[in-house]
Amino acid sequence: MSSIEIRQVRKEFKGHQALKSINLDVKDQEFCVLLGPSGCGKTTLMRIIAGLETETSGDILINGKRMNGLPPRERNIAMVFQNYAVFPHMTIAENIGFGLRMKKASDDKVKKQVQMAAELMHIEHLLERYAGQLSGGQRQRVAVARALAVQPDVLLMDEPLSNLDALLRLEMRSELKGLLRDLKTTTIYVTHDQTEAMSLADRIAVMYGGEIVQYDTPPVVYTNPASSFVGGFIGNPPMNFLSDPAVHAALGVHAPSGASTLGIRPEDLELSSDGLEINAKVVEMLGASQQINSRIGEELIRVSTAATPTIAAGARIRVRARAAQARWYNADGKLMAL
Numbered sequence: 033m034s035s036i037e038i039r040q041v042r043k044e045f046k047g048h049q050a051l052k053s054i055n056l057d058v059k060d061q062e063f064c065v066l067l068g069p070s071g072c073g074k075t076t077l078m079r080i081i082a083g084l085e086t087e088t089s090g091d092i093l094i095n096g097k098r099m100n101g102l103p104p105r106e107r108n109i110a111m112v113f114q115n116y117a118v119f120p121h122m123t124i125a126e127n128i129g130f131g132l133r134m135k136k137a138s139d140d141k142v143k144k145q146v147q148m149a150a151e152l153m154h155i156e157h158l159l160e161r162y163a164g165q166l167s168g169g170q171r172q173r174v175a176v177a178r179a180l181a182v183q184p185d186v187l188l189m190d191e192p193l194s195n196l197d198a199l200l201r202l203e204m205r206s207e208l209k210g211l212l213r214d215l216k217t218t219t220i221y222v223t224h225d226q227t228e229a230m231s232l233a234d235r236i237a238v239m240y241g242g243e244i245v246q247y248d249t250p251p252v253v254y255t256n257p258a259s260s261f262v263g264g265f266i267g268n269p270p271m272n273f274l275s276d277p278a279v280h281a282a283l284g285v286h287a288p289s290g291a292s293t294l295g296i297r298p299e300d301l302e303l304s305s306d307g308l309e310i311n312a313k314v315v316e317m318l319g320a321s322q323q324i325n326s327r328i329g330e331e332l333i334r335v336s337t338a339a340t341p342t343i344a345a346g347a348r349i350r351v352r353a354r355a356a357q358a359r360w361y362n363a364d365g366k367l368m369a370l
């Protein structure tokens with residue numbers, strides 16, 4: 033059992049509030065993803081959980097036990113950080129087995145675990161090489177293998193796939209989740225790639241400006257973004273935000289009282305014989321679908337439709353909103369209760 037609880041954790045760097053009262057609970061064996069733009073505090077939070085950085089206030093609990101003040105080695109945590117370090121003068125096998133040797137594991141166990149972790153990361157053919165001879169992507173996989181080899185209760189990963197090429201990244205991503213489920217690890221994983229977050233997470237904690245602005249399962253975060261920031265950050269293309277009541281009426285929806293902005297996903301605007309008329313300014317063919325980009329007054333509008341019939345750039349089209357998918361935001365950009 034390894035649950036993680038973060039209670040009202042704040043971090044201040046010389047007057048700069050990097051974290052503002054963070055609350056987060058991660059259940060045993062859960063895969064939690066921290067998602068947010070650069071500088072929102074993801075790495076700072078991970079370093080505090082690991083014990084590499086001291087919180088200004090608040091508590092970190094693992095399995096209900098308060099970790100504040102304990103050094104990293106007493107937290108049964110393994111980490112793969114953004115700036116992972118592998119030891120260039122050691123072989124890959126020695127690198128992967130390093131944490132186990134520090135824990136005085138038997139030679140047999142080290143050998144077995146190193147082999148297991150290397151196979152998981154597809155680097156078993158590199159075990160005898162020196163780490164100094166590897167590419168950046170290979171080194172990153174060594175760093176992940178080294179963390180997996182100790183079979184930690186809690187695994188913290190900060191952008192562990194960022195140095196891999198696109199194809200390998202996709203492959204690793206789909207393997208990683210199954211892998212960690214089999215290893216029964218509780219994981220916190222940092223990324224600023226929303227697709228990666230959606231595909232890996234049991235729950236996503238969306239961070240912005242040192243705060244967690246939404247913490248929920250990927251489908252809930254996608255269909256009910258708690259704020260216009262979340263709706264704009266998650267989804268490619270992002271959610272549309274339209275504030276003109278005349279546009280709402282033409283799309284076939286009406287703002288409830290107190291609402292100012294309609295949030296509607298591009299795939300929830302459907303071509304129709306009546307409805308809002310827009311000029312299909314830019315049409316991007318994406319294979320399975322096509323994306324139409326236009327403008328209504330000052331606001332961007334994006335429509336995602338099936339690849340056929342093909343829409344010509346410059347064509348006038350009409351769209352309506354799927355009313356059940358309309359979300360409404362108040363003047364502060366907060367999702368209104370339905």
Ligand SMILES: Nc1ncnc2c1ncn2[C@@H]1O[C@H](COP(=O)(O)OP(=O)(O)OP(=O)(O)O)[C@@H](O)[C@H]1O
Nearest residue numbers: 045048050068069070071072073074075076077224
């Ligand atoms: N040691 C430090 N001293 C002063 N400020 C810091 C320190 N470490 C981080 N910060 C600041 O705290 C904020 C959060 O930084 P952090 O590294 O946690 O962001 P991040 O979400 O991990 O971003 P990225 O996606 O770019 O890695 C930033 O404004 C950063 O400049």
Ligand SMILES: [Mg+2]
Nearest residue numbers: 074075076114
């Ligand atoms: Mg970071």
